Amino acid sequence: MHTLAAADPAPSVFAGGSNVIALIVLLLEFGMLRQAMRRDQIRLYAVQSAAISVLAIIVAAARNLPDLYALAFCSAAIKVVVVPVVVRRLLPRPGQQGAGDEIAGSGALSVASTVLVAIVVAAFGFFAIGTLPIRSPILPITALAIAFAVVLVAFVLMILRRDVVSQAIGFFSLENGVSLAALVVAATMPLIFEVVFLFDLLVAVVVFGLLIRVHHGRAESLSTSELTSLRG
Amino acid sequence: MTLPIPLIQALQVATIAIGAPLVSGVISRVEARLQGRRGPRILQPYYDLAKLVRKEALAPEGASWVFLAAPLVACAAYLTVPLLIPVLTTYGLPLGYMGDILGGGFILSLASFVVAVAALETGSPYAQMGASRAKTFAAITEPVVLFVVFTVALLTGTDLPYVLAATVRSSAGQLVRPAHLLAAAALFMVILYETGRIPVETHTGTNEFGMIEEARPFEHSGPYFALLKWGSWMKQLILYTILVNVFVAPWGLAATARPADVGLAIVTLLAKAAGIGIVVAVIDNSFAKLRLFKITEFVAGAFLLAVLGVFTLYLGGG
Numbered sequence: 001m002h003t004l005a006a007a008d009p010a011p012s013v014f015a016g017g018s019n020v021i022a023l024i025v026l027l028l029e030f031g032m033l034r035q036a037m038r039r040d041q042i043r044l045y046a047v048q049s050a051a052i053s054v055l056a057i058i059v060a061a062a063r064n065l066p067d068l069y070a071l072a073f074c075s076a077a078i079k080v081v082v083v084p085v086v087v088r089r090l091l092p093r094p095g096q097q098g099a100g101d102e103i104a105g106s107g108a109l110s111v112a113s114t115v116l117v118a119i120v121v122a123a124f125g126f127f128a129i130g131t132l133p134i135r136s137p138i139l140p141i142t143a144l145a146i147a148f149a150v151v152l153v154a155f156v157l158m159i160l161r162r163d164v165v166s167q168a169i170g171f172f173s174l175e176n177g178v179s180l181a182a183l184v185v186a187a188t189m190p191l192i193f194e195v196v197f198l199f200d201l202l203v204a205v206v207v208f209g210l211l212i213r214v215h216h217g218r219a220e221s222l223s224t225s226e227l228t229s230l231r232g
Numbered sequence: 233m234t235l236p237i238p239l240i241q242a243l244q245v246a247t248i249a250i251g252a253p254l255v256s257g258v259i260s261r262v263e264a265r266l267q268g269r270r271g272p273r274i275l276q277p278y279y280d281l282a283k284l285v286r287k288e289a290l291a292p293e294g295a296s297w298v299f300l301a302a303p304l305v306a307c308a309a310y311l312t313v314p315l316l317i318p319v320l321t322t323y324g325l326p327l328g329y330m331g332d333i334l335g336g337g338f339i340l341s342l343a344s345f346v347v348a349v350a351a352l353e354t355g356s357p358y359a360q361m362g363a364s365r366a367k368t369f370a371a372i373t374e375p376v377v378l379f380v381v382f383t384v385a386l387l388t389g390t391d392l393p394y395v396l397a398a399t400v401r402s403s404a405g406q407l408v409r410p411a412h413l414l415a416a417a418a419l420f421m422v423i424l425y426e427t428g429r430i431p432v433e434t435h436t437g438t439n440e441f442g443m444i445e446e447a448r449p450f451e452h453s454g455p456y457f458a459l460l461k462w463g464s465w466m467k468q469l470i471l472y473t474i475l476v477n478v479f480v481a482p483w484g485l486a487a488t489a490r491p492a493d494v495g496l497a498i499v500t501l502l503a504k505a506a507g508i509g510i511v512v513a514v515i516d517n518s519f520a521k522l523r524l525f526k527i528t529e530f531v532a533g534a535f536l537l538a539v540l541g542v543f544t545l546y547l548g549g550g
Contacts, residue, residue: 008334009405010402010403010405010406010409011405011550012405012410013404013405013408015550016405016407016408016409016410016550017408019409019410019548019550020408020410020413022410023414023540023544025542026540027536027537034529036336075336107386111529111532115532115533115535115536119535119536119539119540122540122543123539123543123547126543126544126547127547127549129548130547130548130549135431140549140550141548141549142410142544142548142549142550145544145547145548146544148550149543174252178499201234
């Protein structure tokens with residue numbers, strides 16, 4: 001009878017579990033590529049931010065880094081509560097002209113092709129990090145590769161979706177990818193820096209919110225394809 | 233006292249063959265309950281089979297022997313696959329190494345192929361449409377299955393289902409590995425497609441234009457139709473068995489050849505399959521059927537999961 005044995009030892013439950021949470025972040029990023037409702041797009045971002053806060057709490061507990069509890073709390077307060085509420089407020093209200101248009105079908109490519117492009121880009125992310133000689137005592141390096149893939153897929157989201165909501169959410173979720181990478185390589189970074197980055201995000205939210213309002217006020221639509229007519 | 237090994241091997245096939253209608257009955261019962269109906273008896277599929285076997289068999293004019301041979305070949309294929317997968321035991325049975333996961337996949341595709349050929353033989357537009365759609369979408373789910381197999385191969389160094397089950401049992405770290413979870417999720421989506429469940433297809437009902445798998449045996453009747461129905465239930469239970477006993481929960485299998493252990497394994501398997509069936513029934517009731525051209529998006533989602541599984545494992549080292 002053949003022997004039944006594993007080929008290689010499995011990583012620890014902590015490593016596996018944190019990789020799974022990082023992967024959930026990446027899968028939510030892929031979900032944004034096909035989301036058709038702007039409210040759900042914002043909700044996806046809130047869930048993604050919540051996943052990162054959960055990962056920060058797990059790392060804080062497992063690696064004994066109490067700073068990360070504060071960071072997890074700040075980032076949850078800002079990215080799960082404040083940013084979604086502000087973005088939702090800044091969007092044109094229902095009943096206003098052009099407010100009914102949802103963001104379905106704003107992709108430059110079909111959904112399946114967009115996903116395939118994003119897969120190729122994510123593969124590049126995995127490959128690029130895999131060749132670097134980085135090791136982290138905090139989290140497995142797979143989480144860093146996933147974080148890089150999140151950043152790249154966020155770029156794909158911003159490039160291929162032609163509506164302001166997806167592009168703004170793409171930019172914010174790019175920041176989520178960077179936070180994830182920071183958890184892997186710089187979890188011991190001073191708390192003040194992390195908080196400064198978070199407030200930076202708030203500035204970006206206000207700027208994007210203003211852009212959305214101005215664009216909607218002029219074009220009466222959330223689609224950025226109207227901007228093409230501005231070319232000389 | 234221990235059971236002879238060939239008897240256990242035969243029991244694996246018998247469990248699938250006899251348990252399949254039961255699992256199907258449980259699913260339709262749960263589905264009906266969730267919709268606020270009383271639903272059929274759990275044993276109704278057996279009565280259906282008995283009724284069909286007693287009926288007269290008719291073939292459309294001009295259909296050749298292929299039309300009548302197809303249900304037999306398909307059934308034989310479905311009875312072969314349980315020899316290859318861990319249905320009841322943790323240890324490999326003598327014929328269990330006859331083929332790997334790909335071998336099992338080929339046998340399942342052979343069954344689906346002969347049913348499609350028989351559907352083409354009939355000349356009936358609905359059966360032909362179902363067969364052509366089934367083959368079209370099978371071609372796009374194929375890469376997903378291949379990537380799931382790659383993930384298994386990278387995890388275990390082989391592609392034998394017994395070895396993957398043993399690997400998953402070996403430690404909790406294996407179970408929460410992202411690649412393993414992604415492969416299991418992708419496989420589950422393929423199973424939803426292969427068993428003709430929502431969001432791909434309505435399992436019951438008469439919406440001919442949305443039909444894929446269900447349309448193919450339209451022209452078969454009597455015992456031949458019974459065989460095809462039984463075959464599709466067996467296929468469902470085989471796929472559920474692969475999902476629970478190889479990927480998700482390979483516990484409760486018999487580690488010895490004692491009759492009590494093997495008997496317990498039979499009960500556990502049917503309970504676990506019914507559990508998967510309940511999940512499928514809940515999905516059936518909480519989602520809408522996708523339009524036909526949206527099925528590619530569903531499969532693209534499954535493909536994404538399977539590919540990311542390979543990435544995290546092969547490039548990411550997770």
